[in-house]
Amino acid sequence: TYGYKELSMPPDANGGFKLEKNALHIWPRRSFMMIALPNADGTFTCTLFWPFTGPNSFDSLKTEAEVKQFFDETFPDAVPLMPDLVKEFMENPVGPLVTVRCSPYYSGDRAVLIGDACHAVVPFYGQGMNAAFEDCTYLNQALQEKGSIAEAFKTFGDERHEHANALADLALHNFVEMRDNVGSQGFLLKKGFERILTRLFPRSFTPLYTMVSFSRIPYADARRKAAKQDRLVLQIGVILVMIFALLVFLFVR
Ligand SMILES: Cc1cc2nc3c(=O)[nH]c(=O)nc-3n(C[C@H](O)[C@H](O)[C@H](O)COP(=O)(O)OP(=O)(O)OC[C@H]3O[C@@H](n4cnc5c(N)ncnc54)[C@H](O)[C@@H]3O)c2cc1C
Structure with missing residues (x-):
């Protein structure tokens, strides 16, 4: 299991940023990664996601010299930008990455769970707090619209459960995407293709990341729509490859 x-x-x-500030910086290393996110004061918070134990893990670095050597070898471009790296590594705690799934979120009209209490997710979509705020909106709406507190809790809990579960899956999947896929040519090609489709068909094609991060489309609905779009992208890709192969064949002949 992973920690951070x-x-x-x-x-x-x-006093300025050492890296581009309008970006999420990722150092993908297949089975683990480091990211850097900008703060308002010109600093970046870097987070290393790595297994707790094992030969390549937090547990495997015991001394300052080992920490220095690991970072020099693994993140050589980041090391000169992080002067307190070794001290911070030795002092800062390793936090756990937790997914919470439970059901139901309510008990009659006596109690209801919102936020991380019922759906903590790993942080790879940056949506945990957003989902908690969204809970407040939906719970408030149900309390206004339903005739009793019990009915409001039930409506909120039953509707929210599917979407929170979808977010948990999406967040876990995004860890693989960030630590591994972002470095691959196939992934970059697919993203480039998605950008073209978004420009050409802004009303009917929206990338999953955009739906999740920049819209109020519920998580499970966004995932269903993205799965349909992925099939379409694949079909268009296959057709383009076939057309290209046909043209090459005709030209060579
Ligand atoms: C590394 C990391 C990065 C993240 N990045 C993002 C991000 O970029 N975007 C995003 O949207 N989300 C992010 N999240 C998730 C986000 O932090 C949580 O989803 C959010 O804080 C959940 O809010 P909450 O109020 O439900 O729970 P919490 O923020 O955990 O609040 C619960 C509070 O209850 C208190 N408490 C616990 N037990 C008791 C008790 N018995 N009595 C009284 N008080 C108690 C706790 O001290 C705490 O203050 C990240 C999480 C992690 C770990």
């Missing part, structure tokens, strides 16, 4: 450790990247000598 936060490290910091201070601003440059002029």
